[in-house]
Amino acid sequence: MIEDDMKITESEWEVMRVVWAKEHVTSKEIIEVLQQKKAWKPATTKTFISRLVKKQILNTEKIGNKYLYSTDVNEADFIKSMLNELFANVCNRKKGEMIAYLLNQMMLSFDDIENLETILKNKRNGAVEQVPCNCIPGQCHCQITN
Numbered sequence: 001m002i003e004d005d006m007k008i009t010e011s012e013w014e015v016m017r018v019v020w021a022k023e024h025v026t027s028k029e030i031i032e033v034l035q036q037k038k039a040w041k042p043a044t045t046k047t048f049i050s051r052l053v054k055k056q057i058l059n060t061e062k063i064g065n066k067y068l069y070s071t072d073v074n075e076a077d078f079i080k081s082m083l084n085e086l087f088a089n090v091c092n093r094k095k096g097e098m099i100a101y102l103l104n105q106m107m108l109s110f111d112d113i114e115n116l117e118t119i120l121k122n123k124r125n126g127a128v129e130q131v132p133c134n135c136i137p138g139q140c141h142c143q144i145t146n
């Protein structure tokens with residue numbers, strides 16, 4: 001699980017993706033990768049790295065005169081936690097529609113589709129006529145348009 005104090009900014013996320021891709025990286029390597037995408041000065045990237053260290057998301061290890069950065073946070077777990085957080089803001093009744101929207105705009109492999117078909121087949125067993133609304137009155141249209 002990702003704790004509340006593990007929240008990261010979009011910029012810190014860019015740094016994390018380099019760490020996740022390489023597992024053990026120096027600040028120089030992070031700067032080099034992100035130069036292809038961002039117009040950040042090395043000092044800016046270093047600021048993001050030190051914020052991640054301060055948040056205890058990045059671990060540091062001193063090898064000679066260099067610092068190596070790594071993380072114990074799993075990328076897939078992190079993304080799942082972000083998705084859950086996002087979907088927590090959506091009425092239960094609207095979630096299917098939002099997932100359909102996402103699916104519709106994505107490029108998928110045959111394996112992805114097979115996996116999704118299996119999930120959907122299983123989901124049919126537990127399906128309901130109408131998903132109950134989980135919102136407080138005044139935060140969605142369910143109570144009004146019921």
Ligand SMILES: [Zn+2]
Pocket residue numbers: 091092093133134135139140141142143
């Ligand atoms: Zn609702």
